[in-house]
Amino acid sequence: MRTKVEKLFAYQEDRIIDTIDIINQNLLKTVFIINENKILIGIVSDGDIRRAILKNIPLTEPIKKIMNKNPLVAKIGIPEDEVLNILLKKNIQIIPILDNKRRVVEYYHITDFIKEKYLKKSVREVVDLKETKKILVTGGAGYIGSQLIRILLESGYSVRVLDKLTFGKESVEELLQNPNFELIEGDYTKIEDLIPCLRNVYSIIHLAAIVGDPASKVDPELTEEINFYGVKILAEFCKYYEIDRLIFISTCSVYGASNNELLTEHSPLNPISLYAKTKLKAEKALIELSCEELDVCILRLGTVFGWSYRMRFDLVVNLLTALSIKNKKISIFSSKQWRPFIHVKDVGYAILNVLNQPPENISGQIFNIGKDENNFQIEEIGKIMKNIFSDIKVIQVEDKEDNRSYRVSFKKVNKKLGFVPKYSLEDGIREIADILKKENINFKDMKYSNYKQFQHGIFESIAFFE
């Protein structure tokens, strides 16, 4: 139901903290700031509040201090087509409509148009979308995506990838001739890139993100935009475009620092990094939006390993394997900490499993993805490496800064969905080792690391977890 415009009003002298309540209670995440004569003097979005918090502005300050004083507005009587044009061109979601005294009488939100105009005319041309079996994979050219899309194609699905191609398109290039595959270069958070991709799509698998702790810290605001706000917008559009299913790929790092008990989907959450925090916020927003028309399912992955068409050598098992082959020496940090691991192909099979489930098994549900035996203490990984590569030197380094440790239970996905991963850590290590021995690959090349600013010296000795 449309929010009444009066519910979006706050006065310029109201405190920021009071306005947060108004923002949280309306799905539009916006407040119109008015003066005592009810004249519009600014707009505040949840992004403005977030920026104020990041800048340490006290929440007891008046809201006028952080408002956008020059928002885009439209005059009453403006044709709807013109409004839509402004929203799309300026990439904004909401525009207030003013009377001749600059009082807000109405507003338009982008979704008002989606429902009315695009949906009926162009998106639902095909009657039974299940028949088309078309899946949109955001971030499909990445490490997980480039394995997943091949598994989907082999299983008879049609695949459309929307990806910014941050790491290039090499990983999907050979698929471009396949009539069931489509690659669209674009940013899923940009409405004009996203909307054409939703056409005739039956399910969405959302992988696009700024991935990993170090990469997420480079530009925290962008990380929030892509890993959290974008996800909320995506889910809203899913509803308007009558997409049946949204599978969101999250991370077991939302469990963060915990004791060594096996953690289930109901265990307390304690995310430490910005990456994990944004993923958790997105999870919560999605669970709220899950409904009869849109099945939302959240999959929490452990740290992924194994070979892929867009390779990552910034993930712990992959990096340690490369260092074992190339340097004959590995450093093991935080050796007593627990982490779950999963092979990249098993991630693809898990997603396929969820895609094929009836709604009642997955809708509004969170699943840890993996198997209990694939929880390891970091020092055990060192031992496994030493068993496979007997000629390497393993150096133990204590890392006091990183206090994350989590052992995860995978009973729910094993029992409820019948999903059990096939590959062991050894399988993944041997497969990468074989390729590195055969091919001339510079694993230190920045294209294999999500944190591009890393210098080679540092990169050599640090392994990451997701």
Ligand SMILES: NC(=O)c1ccc[n+]([C@@H]2O[C@H](COP(=O)([O-])OP(=O)(O)OC[C@H]3O[C@@H](n4cnc5c(N)ncnc54)[C@H](O)[C@@H]3O)[C@@H](O)[C@H]2O)c1
């Ligand atoms: N790899 C892991 O160990 C791991 C573990 C847990 C969860 N995950 C999750 O799995 C997903 C994929 O991770 P990955 O390892 O394949 O990472 P990746 O960095 O290899 O892939 C991410 C892809 O998303 C694309 N992308 C980023 N922002 C985009 C945007 N705004 N619009 C369109 N495309 C965009 C990038 O170009 C890239 O191709 C992420 O959501 C990540 O949080 C990964």
